[in-house]
Amino acid sequence: MAEGNVGEGRCSGLDFQGLRSYIRRAMTRFARFAWGLLAYDVAVVAWGAYVRATGSGAGCGKHWPLCNGEVVPRSPRVETLVELSHRLTSGLALALTVVLLVWAFRAYPRGHVVRRASVVTTALMMGEALIGAGLVLFQLVAHDESMKRGLGVCLHLCNTFLLLASTALTAWWASGGARVQLRGQRAVAWTMGLPLAAMFLVGISGTVTALGDTLFPPTSLAAAFAQDFTPGMHLFVRLRGIHPILAASTGAAIVLAGGLVRALRPSRAVRLLSRGAALLVVAQVAAGLLDVALLAPVWLQLVHLMLADCVWITLVLTAASALGVAPEAVTGCYAGEDARSIPGGHGSDRRGLLGSGAHDPR
Numbered sequence: 165m166a167e168g169n170v171g172e173g174r175c176s177g178l179d180f181q182g183l184r185s186y187i188r189r190a191m192t193r194f195a196r197f198a199w200g201l202l203a204y205d206v207a208v209v210a211w212g213a214y215v216r217a218t219g220s221g222a223g224c225g226k227h228w229p230l231c232n233g234e235v236v237p238r239s240p241r242v243e244t245l246v247e248l249s250h251r252l253t254s255g256l257a258l259a260l261t262v263v264l265l266v267w268a269f270r271a272y273p274r275g276h277v278v279r280r281a282s283v284v285t286t287a288l289m290m291g292e293a294l295i296g297a298g299l300v301l302f303q304l305v306a307h308d309e310s311m312k313r314g315l316g317v318c319l320h321l322c323n324t325f326l327l328l329a330s331t332a333l334t335a336w337w338a339s340g341g342a343r344v345q346l347r348g349q350r351a352v353a354w355t356m357g358l359p360l361a362a363m364f365l366v367g368i369s370g371t372v373t374a375l376g377d378t379l380f381p382p383t384s385l386a387a388a389f390a391q392d393f394t395p396g397m398h399l400f401v402r403l404r405g406i407h408p409i410l411a412a413s414t415g416a417a418i419v420l421a422g423g424l425v426r427a428l429r430p431s432r433a434v435r436l437l438s439r440g441a442a443l444l445v446v447a448q449v450a451a452g453l454l455d456v457a458l459l460a461p462v463w464l465q466l467v468h469l470m471l472a473d474c475v476w477i478t479l480v481l482t483a484a485s486a487l488g489v490a491p492e493a494v495t496g497c498y499a500g501e502d503a504r505s506i507p508g509g510h511g512s513d514r515r516g517l518l519g520s521g522a523h524d525p526r
């Protein structure tokens with residue numbers, strides 16, 4: 165597709181080249197920063213899983229924010245280095261989120277959706293730090309098998325999903341995505357809302373499974389299945405069987421919802437994102453099966469978690485694009501680029517990116 169021409173007549177199928185050149189032209193520096201922060205957050209979350217999977221959570225003792233009572237530990241063990249590096253990388257994520265907030269307030273007018281999203285993102289990032297600190301200070305780490313730890317990791321997972329969603333939406337709206345409006349869009353809201361809610365259950369069951377695998381590592385596939393049905397076995401182990409069932413049915417729901425939302429809101433962005441979500445689900449289910457077969461090696465746990473985050477983010481953006489309402493009729497392939505300028509940036513005349521979906525319920 166020629167650059168600069170993303171007209172309706174060329175809108176069939178997935179045109180990645182056209183999309184790439186469009187992104188290059190349309191994205192503001194703030195939007196690029198927000199997408200970069202999102203990618204960085206996904207990496208930090210994966211490193212957090214590495215801390216859990218290697219039992220390094222107590223690497224700094226029960227000290228927080230100090231590490232074993234010191235700012236810089238003098239003779240650190242490997243666990244200390246792993247835990248410390250997670251603290252440093254997540255500390256940087258917090259600092260970058262504050263930059264996002266300040267930048268959003270400088271670049272966007274009062275009441276703008278990007279400002280609001282960046283406030284929510286900052287609050288959730290602080291929540292993430294507090295949950296991490298709580299796990300360390302209450303010693304819900306390393307070999308701790310308590311239900312409190314189970315609840316702690318579930319809370320952590322839910323906060324992480326919300327944080328990734330709000331960071332993705334900040335970037336999305338800064339790239340010209342239209343505001344979400346639920347009024348008059350009940351069918352789309354239910355179609356996307358159900359798989360989004362189900363993803364929390366899948367994530368929670370996954371994180372309990374991961375904890376069970378870390379605390380009671382299976383020695384063989386047969387032993388793992390036997391453990392799952394042994395009465396008196398720890399709850400984290402007995403719950404392990406639920407995750408694949410929930411994940412497979414939610415995966416099917418995501419694929420079905422994608423087909424339905426493409427029919428209800430046939431814009432280029434919705435098509436691209438919903439198909440992306442379906443592809444990621446297939447990859448994720450394959451990774452899950454491999455995880456079981458290989459007895460959850462650490463590298464695969466990280467891949468599985470990153471894929472889960474990517475499924476979640478893509479699903480959130482599919483919903484945002486399907487529920488986004490164009491202020492005017494939208495004509496472009498990437499719905500929004502022809503019809504309007506980006507709704508923000510003081511005096512900015514940049515054009516919207518993927519936004520709005522081709523729907524105006526008014």
Ligand code: HEM
Pocket residue numbers: 213366367368369370371372373374377407408411412414415445448449450451452453455456460464465466468469472475
């Ligand atoms: C939509 C599909 C799926 C999603 C979103 C998903 C999500 C997750 C999440 C968030 C975790 C926790 C990761 C962590 O805290 O480190 C996890 C763990 C796990 N999942 Fe899944 N999962 C999916 C499909 C499956 C399937 C189909 C299977 C098996 C047949 C599976 C097997 C496992 C196992 C064994 C673990 C524990 C080891 C690990 O952390 O990798 N998953 N999953």
